[in-house]
Amino acid sequence: MANRVAVIGVGQTHHKSKRDDVSIAGLVREAAQRALDDSGCTWADIDAVVIGKAPDMFEGIMMPEQFLAAALGAVGKPMFRVHTAGSVGGSTAIVAAHLVAGGIHERVLTVAFEKQSDSDAMWALSVPQPFSAPLLAGAGGYFAPIIRAYMRRSGAPNDVGMRVAVKDRLQALKNPYAHLHMPDITMKMVEESVLLWDPLHYLESCPSSDGAAAMVLGSEEAAKIAEASTGRRPAWVHGMAMRSEPTMFAGRNQVNPQAGRDCAADVYAQAGITNPRAELDCAEVYVPFSWYEPMWLENLGFAAEGEGWKLTESGATALDGGDIPWNCSGGVLSSNPIGASGMLRFLEAALQVRGLAGDHQVEGARKALGHAYGGGAQFFAMWVVGADRPE
Amino acid sequence: MSKIPQTRQGHRPVAIVGFSQSKSLRADRASNEVEMLLPIVHDVFEKAHLTKNEIGFICSGSTDYLIGGPFSFVTALDAIGVWPPKTESHVEMDAAWALYEAFVRLQEGDLDTALVYGFGKSSLGNLSEILNLQLDPYTMAPLHPDQVSLAALQARAVIDQGFGTEEEFARIAARSRKSALENPFAQVRRDDSVEVLLQEPYLVSPLRRHCLPPISDGASAIILAAGDKALELAEHPAWITGIDHRIETHAFGARNLAVSTSTAKAASIAGVSEGHVDVAELHTPFAPQEIIVKNALGLNDSVSINASGGPLAANPLMAGGLIRFGEAAQAILDGRATRAVAHATSGPLLQQNLVAVLEGA
Numbered sequence: 001m002a003n004r005v006a007v008i009g010v011g012q013t014h015h016k017s018k019r020d021d022v023s024i025a026g027l028v029r030e031a032a033q034r035a036l037d038d039s040g041c042t043w044a045d046i047d048a049v050v051i052g053k054a055p056d057m058f059e060g061i062m063m064p065e066q067f068l069a070a071a072l073g074a075v076g077k078p079m080f081r082v083h084t085a086g087s088v089g090g091s092t093a094i095v096a097a098h099l100v101a102g103g104i105h106e107r108v109l110t111v112a113f114e115k116q117s118d119s120d121a122m123w124a125l126s127v128p129q130p131f132s133a134p135l136l137a138g139a140g141g142y143f144a145p146i147i148r149a150y151m152r153r154s155g156a157p158n159d160v161g162m163r164v165a166v167k168d169r170l171q172a173l174k175n176p177y178a179h180l181h182m183p184d185i186t187m188k189m190v191e192e193s194v195l196l197w198d199p200l201h202y203l204e205s206c207p208s209s210d211g212a213a214a215m216v217l218g219s220e221e222a223a224k225i226a227e228a229s230t231g232r233r234p235a236w237v238h239g240m241a242m243r244s245e246p247t248m249f250a251g252r253n254q255v256n257p258q259a260g261r262d263c264a265a266d267v268y269a270q271a272g273i274t275n276p277r278a279e280l281d282c283a284e285v286y287v288p289f290s291w292y293e294p295m296w297l298e299n300l301g302f303a304a305e306g307e308g309w310k311l312t313e314s315g316a317t318a319l320d321g322g323d324i325p326w327n328c329s330g331g332v333l334s335s336n337p338i339g340a341s342g343m344l345r346f347l348e349a350a351l352q353v354r355g356l357a358g359d360h361q362v363e364g365a366r367k368a369l370g371h372a373y374g375g376g377a378q379f380f381a382m383w384v385v386g387a388d389r390p391e
Numbered sequence: 392m393s394k395i396p397q398t399r400q401g402h403r404p405v406a407i408v409g410f411s412q413s414k415s416l417r418a419d420r421a422s423n424e425v426e427m428l429l430p431i432v433h434d435v436f437e438k439a440h441l442t443k444n445e446i447g448f449i450c451s452g453s454t455d456y457l458i459g460g461p462f463s464f465v466t467a468l469d470a471i472g473v474w475p476p477k478t479e480s481h482v483e484m485d486a487a488w489a490l491y492e493a494f495v496r497l498q499e500g501d502l503d504t505a506l507v508y509g510f511g512k513s514s515l516g517n518l519s520e521i522l523n524l525q526l527d528p529y530t531m532a533p534l535h536p537d538q539v540s541l542a543a544l545q546a547r548a549v550i551d552q553g554f555g556t557e558e559e560f561a562r563i564a565a566r567s568r569k570s571a572l573e574n575p576f577a578q579v580r581r582d583d584s585v586e587v588l589l590q591e592p593y594l595v596s597p598l599r600r601h602c603l604p605p606i607s608d609g610a611s612a613i614i615l616a617a618g619d620k621a622l623e624l625a626e627h628p629a630w631i632t633g634i635d636h637r638i639e640t641h642a643f644g645a646r647n648l649a650v651s652t653s654t655a656k657a658a659s660i661a662g663v664s665e666g667h668v669d670v671a672e673l674h675t676p677f678a679p680q681e682i683i684v685k686n687a688l689g690l691n692d693s694v695s696i697n698a699s700g701g702p703l704a705a706n707p708l709m710a711g712g713l714i715r716f717g718e719a720a721q722a723i724l725d726g727r728a729t730r731a732v733a734h735a736t737s738g739p740l741l742q743q744n745l746v747a748v749l750e751g752a
Contacts (some may be wrong), residue, residue, distance in 0.1 A: 002500070003503070054461075055462075056483065056524075058461075062456045062524040063454065063524040063525050064528075066525060066641050066737075066743065069640060069641055075638065075639060076639070076653070076656065077637060079743065080482070080488065080491075081484050083455075089506060093493075102498030102499050127459065127462055166530070242479065243478060244479035245477075246473055246474060247466065262475070312702040348404070359649075380463075
């Protein structure tokens with residue numbers, strides 16, 4: 001029987017295009033220290049460190065966890081490195097959570113980062129690989145045709161993506177850690193920005209960010225101690241799951257991948273959720289390109305197939321007035337330290353149910369979804385966190 | 392007597408019930424990673440009497456830097472065919488750590504089986520240049536110390552502190568190569584005398600060529616099963632009765648390179664010294680490292696070390712540590728041993744180490 005897992009502390013950096021004031025070690029340490037402070041723990045209280053990041057080629061360092069061991073207080077402790085493509089920030093949190101759920105450790109520090117200014121992700125994603133046809137297009141070029149397929153299938157009007165781009169940037173204004181703060185953003189600005197990969201405009205794409213995210217995950221006992229010492233309540237993990245499917249095969253539904261649907265079904269079943277739109281108070285979902293909001297609304301069961309764009313269009317997903325706000329933090333569209341982007345979704349979901357999300361808090365949030373995806377939309381990691389201790 | 396031995400750390404009992412590996416080759420030009428994995432994945436399922444649809448969890452270990460591309464594990468998944476979608480994860484570490492993740496995942500009782508695999512095609516690039524990128528990018532990598540020179544520093548520390556001699560390094564190499572004659576999967580298989588080996592010129596003093604591992608392409612796979620499921624799938628499951636891993640600082644100047652405190656700590660938590668050890672498989676790619684790890688594990692001379700030939704006879708990166716687990720487990724699965732130690736390492740100069748005790752019932 002699995003032990004209960006709680007998020008007892010979270011920390012993140014102020015995400016920026018260039019953090020040239022710190023090394024990678026300094027960057028991850030900053031987020032980790034904030035998570036420790038939030039949890040009322042010291043470095044000595046941590047039993048193990050689980051770190052994740054997107055491909056090593058982004059910074060040009062092979063297995064960077066080796067040189068980061070000291071900066072993350074891991075010397076003499078177990079240190080573990082996860083890499084599951086873009087979903088890695090979520091998967092890393094889940095691997096860490098299983099160390100507590102499986103009774104291995106009491107308190108695990110989990111960290112994810114990317115220092116995109118140290119490299120060129122577009123290049124790293126485009127190098128030709130032995131035995132494989134090169135894509136030479138980066139992530140946007142990969143996903144644009146899938147978005148086109150969604151538009152054709154659903155009949156969504158052309159401006160739905162632009163609505164998401166504006167909504168998430170306006171919500172980012174309420175999050176001091178967000179990379180992009182664009183108070184004057186309008187639909188017209190988005191439409192007039194450069195068309196990068198048809199149908200995606202520049203402002204419908206995520207930025208390149210330096211940043212890190214960290215969480216301290218603890219057992220029930222650790223949660224009790226943390227709450228008593230900090231006065232801040234934990235977020236409880238109500239369900240967590242990962243799913244993978246192959247990149248390519250005949251008949252694969254790339255627009256609405258089965259792995260995403262299965263992962264959501266698994267995590268909802270664990271959390272006792274039958275109607276996610278009604279039972280969740282908010283969601284932090286990996287939307288690196290604007291159109292992935294309506295697409296994931298359908299994939300995650302918030303709307304019927306072909307209907308996701310109607311939720312976006314009606315304003316249902318906005319923090320201001322929506323019944324199911326998505327990405328109140330500004331999401332990946334406003335901050336994208338790639339390896340950390342998934343963990344930020346998990347972390348922001350925890351902040352919401354702890355009531356600590358500040359200006360982007362959804363009032364009275366009790367249950368939230370954190371979501372990450374990666375590869376060719378084939379790797380999924382999700383958790384549902386709640387304010388109440390699960391049964 | 393119970394059919395399932397007691398675990399030391401209160402873990403749910405999990406056992407290795409199947410192991411498969413590819414033949415280690417200097418350069419496997421005929422297959423890509425998927426083609427390397429496909430036969431061994433089929434083989435390990437067959438050995439464990441399972442199909443992929445019965446597997447609860449999948450975890451792999453590999454590094455992007457060997458292929459020089461961002462997602463080497465992604466296409467490798469095609470060797471499994473994860474359809475319908477599966478619960479799956481990946482570590483950018485030796486696949487022995489993927490085994491650790493799978494072991495942890497099986498603790499909660501909702502899943503009973505896991506597939507673990509690792510693969511590495513070291514022949515695709517210049518290994519010395521690639522492994523340099525594993526060093527601290529600000530202070531160490533720009534100096535470009537190659538991995539053999541670093542290993543020579545460690546070997547020198549072993550000699551200077553009186554833990555070993557060049558002749559002992561040669562004896563370890565000779566024994567490994569000779570043992571490998573019995574292992575059809577090994578790459579360096581020959582009967583060399585210590586005297587002849589010592590006549591080789593230094594590559595980087597005090598290391599001669601025989602102190603180095605071969606450059607290898609290869610893959611390995613293991614099936615884990617928990618509790619009664621393991622008894623169903625194997626006659627003599629290799630139970631993981633203790634397991635732990637630890638990391639040290641990356642700063643070589645802050646470590647005594649001739650000792651392995653992380654191995655010693657993991658060994659004490661895994662309970663290595665709490666019984667007689669029949670066989671040990673040590674992931675020590677450079678001959679002097681065997682002395683360091685053997686000392687840290689507290690193994691005496693009665694223990695059979697690397698009867699497979701070990702990493703000095705075959706060293707596919709990212710799969711090599713998992714092969715140690717497989718070889719140690721196979722001795723128990725075959726009824727040749729009742730208590731075995733498996734060790735895996737990651738990072739430069741034994742920075743990070745994983746130790747497990749495997750037991751038959």
